[in-house]
Amino acid sequence: MLGLLQGLGKFGLSELENLNVYEDEKKTTAQDKDIKEAPHMIQEEDYLFDKTYECPVCYQKIKARTVRTGRAKLVRTDIYLRPVYENIEPLKYEVISCPCCGYSVHSRYFGGLTGLQIKAIRDTISMSFSSPTDEKLTYTYEEALGRYKLSLACAIVRRAKASEKAYICLKAGWLLMSMEDALKAKAASEAENQECQQKLKEIRAEQNEFLKNALDGFLAARQTEGPLAGLDESTVEYITAVLAVRFGQYETASRILSGILTAPSTSSRMKDKAVELKQILIARVKEKNEQKK
Numbered sequence: 574m575l576g577l578l579q580g581l582g583k584f585g586l587s588e589l590e591n592l593n594v595y596e597d598e599k600k601t602t603a604q605d606k607d608i609k610e611a612p613h614m615i616q617e618e619d620y621l622f623d624k625t626y627e628c629p630v631c632y633q634k635i636k637a638r639t640v641r642t643g644r645a646k647l648v649r650t651d652i653y654l655r656p657v658y659e660n661i662e663p664l665k666y667e668v669i670s671c672p673c674c675g676y677s678v679h680s681r682y683f684g685g686l687t688g689l690q691i692k693a694i695r696d697t698i699s700m701s702f703s704s705p706t707d708e709k710l711t712y713t714y715e716e717a718l719g720r721y722k723l724s725l726a727c728a729i730v731r732r733a734k735a736s737e738k739a740y741i742c743l744k745a746g747w748l749l750m751s752m753e754d755a756l757k758a759k760a761a762s763e764a765e766n767q768e769c770q771q772k773l774k775e776i777r778a779e780q781n782e783f784l785k786n787a788l789d790g791f792l793a794a795r796q797t798e799g800p801l802a803g804l805d806e807s808t809v810e811y812i813t814a815v816l817a818v819r820f821g822q823y824e825t826a827s828r829i830l831s832g833i834l835t836a837p838s839t840s841s842r843m844k845d846k847a848v849e850l851k852q853i854l855i856a857r858v859k860e861k862n863e864q865k866k
């Protein structure tokens with residue numbers, strides 16, 4: 574099995590590769606390869622600038638490559654609500670990572686930490702962390718995925734909520750979908766095809782692992798957290814439903830979709846999405862029942 578956190582060895586943190594993502598919730602609630610992107614005219618770095626933060630663990634000033642607001646052009650949103658942009662994958666630049674102590678966090682969750690959390694990060698992450706690269710203008714998918722894994726490890730270590738860990742897993746899953754798209758474009762050329770097929774398999778396996786963990790985390794968060802801080806409720810509900818469909822949890826998906834469709838607060842755009850997903854769900858259930866016959 575590919576570990577969610579496999580590859581942290583690059584950061585000197587190979588001991589963390591086997592951390593369990595939702596162990597805490599269960600206890601308390603009874604619940605590489607370098608892939609180059611397709612070449613394009615506009616440089617990825619044209620969309621980026623350095624944003625400065627103060628690391629809440631070691632208090633050093635850190636610079637994070639950040640996508641300029643409004644610069645990237647949205648092409649479409651897929652069924653998982655993953656936005657696809659022209660010429661750039663902004664997902665690669667959402668994790669803030671301190672090159673001094675290794676503390677990493679998704680920008681949505683950047684903020685102050687408690688003394689206990691700081692100590693936990695210092696003892697578990699910073700002690701063995703080694704920064705793998707010099708500062709870079711752009712990241713490869715592989716580098717970006719490493720940053721997500723580091724932020725997941727930090728979230729586990731500082732006992733972040735299930736919803737935050739689920740959110741990181743979702744974003745990493747989306748990143749792997751984008752990675753798959755980029756690789757498929759490359760595989761279109763015959764010469765690259767053989768090697769690409771093997772990589773595609775690995776990417777899909779890792780994608781499933783992250784997305785399954787996102788589903789488990791969002792389902793756990795529904796039980797324990799109530800409204801999820803800063804996240805639009807019907808969006809999270811929809812994403813949970815679409816992931817439940819992906820992993821064959823049809824009853825769960827059906828229940829959540831009914832909730833979305835009957836809630837007065839659901840936007841008409843989200844209702845349309847939910848209706849679309851319901852059609853897919855009905856087709857899947859029918860397919861499954863026919864197989865049983």
Ligand SMILES: [Zn+2]
Binds near residue numbers: 630632633671672676
């Ligand atoms: Zn730091």
